[in-house]
Amino acid sequence: MFPFRDHNPSARTPLVTWALIAANILIFISYYELFQNELALGAFFYNWGLVPADVSATTFITSMFLHGGIMHLAGNMLFLWVFGDNLEDQMGHVGFLLFYLCAGFAAALAQYAANPASTVPMIGASGAIAGVMGGYLLLFPRARVDVLIILVIIFRIVPVPAWIVLGAWFGIQVVQGSMSAADAGGVAYWAHAGGFAAGVVMTVPLWRRRGGPAFWRRTHGHPPHPETRYRTVRSSVPRVSRRR
Numbered sequence: 635m636f637p638f639r640d641h642n643p644s645a646r647t648p649l650v651t652w653a654l655i656a657a658n659i660l661i662f663i664s665y666y667e668l669f670q671n672e673l674a675l676g677a678f679f680y681n682w683g684l685v686p687a688d689v690s691a692t693t694f695i696t697s698m699f700l701h702g703g704i705m706h707l708a709g710n711m712l713f714l715w716v717f718g719d720n721l722e723d724q725m726g727h728v729g730f731l732l733f734y735l736c737a738g739f740a741a742a743l744a745q746y747a748a749n750p751a752s753t754v755p756m757i758g759a760s761g762a763i764a765g766v767m768g769g770y771l772l773l774f775p776r777a778r779v780d781v782l783i784i785l786v787i788i789f790r791i792v793p794v795p796a797w798i799v800l801g802a803w804f805g806i807q808v809v810q811g812s813m814s815a816a817d818a819g820g821v822a823y824w825a826h827a828g829g830f831a832a833g834v835v836m837t838v839p840l841w842r843r844r845g846g847p848a849f850w851r852r853t854h855g856h857p858p859h860p861e862t863r864y865r866t867v868r869s870s871v872p873r874v875s876r877r878r
Contacts, residue, residue, distance in 0.1 A: 636709075637799050640716055641778040641861040648719035650727045654734065655711050658759055661699045662707050669703075683755030686746045698738040700757035702820075710759045716779070717763070717770045720857070724773060724840060737765020737833050744828020748811070756822050761829035764807075768833025771800040772841050776855030797855070804830050 668675040684697040701707040722730035741761020770777075775797040783790045804827065811823030841849065852858070 636712075637716055637779045637781050637794075638712060639780045640720070640796070641780070641793070641863070642720050642774055642857040643859065643862045644719040644723035645859070646723050648722045650731045650734075651714060651718035651722050654718070654731075654759075655714060658699055658701065658707060658711060662701050665700075679755040679757055683757040684742050684746070685755050686750045686752040688753070689746060694739050694742050695735070697742060697755070697757050698735075698759050698762050701759070702757060706758060710763055713763050714759065714766065717766050720774065720777075721766055721769050721837075733769065733833075733836055734762050734766065736836060737768075737829050738762030740832035741765065741822075741825040741829030744832075745822045745825035747828075748824040754820075756825060758822070761822070761825040764804075764826045764829035765833030765836070767800050767803065768830040769837035769840075771796060771804075772834050772837045773844075774855065774857055775850070777857050778861065795855075800830075 665675075665678060668678055679700065679702075682693060682696045683700055684693045701710065718730075718734075721733070725733055738759070738761050741764060742756065745756050745761070775795065777796045778793040779796050779799045781792050781794050781799060783792055807823045807826040807830070810821070811827055814823070845852065849858075
């Protein structure tokens, strides 16, 4: 199961969100041919990813724009697409860009603190996007998020409040991080958790300017504007009854 859209429209065009998605895709394309050479790819990630045992200020930034495969990239960009536009709408273009980069930096710092001796490169935008998710949770805890649930051959779309989707995601990162080594399985759980927590903290000033608890009481945790309504369209594929 994974979220693929929300019911929270943005008032302004999310130029920075689009630009970040484009930058991640173009950078991935620029080194895609290295996937044919495992040694060259490993050296590339070691040089430009965040290696805690050989850390540099530059790789805190460059590691945010590298991905380990098409699915890694697609999953991250989907989450950025779903949640990024609403935070950019609230923070403004420049504010959101700074927020995104700071969240990614905080996520990398959390992973570094979890295992400073690790020689495994950390790559991916998920730490920064986790910050976006944390900020979204604080501002719109009851915004509806459509979750696609796949059970073998059953596909079902279920609208779920953001606090359940994002709260559960954050809980999984903390539990998985606590139960495994800091770089086990190739997943930087503490970067996810750290980025999410940083996103919540960095959004608090904006939330307070909106009224803090009064903002929640006024909106009941929903977006402060009419929600998007998606129309269900009946499939044109004819049903075929089973013969007895």
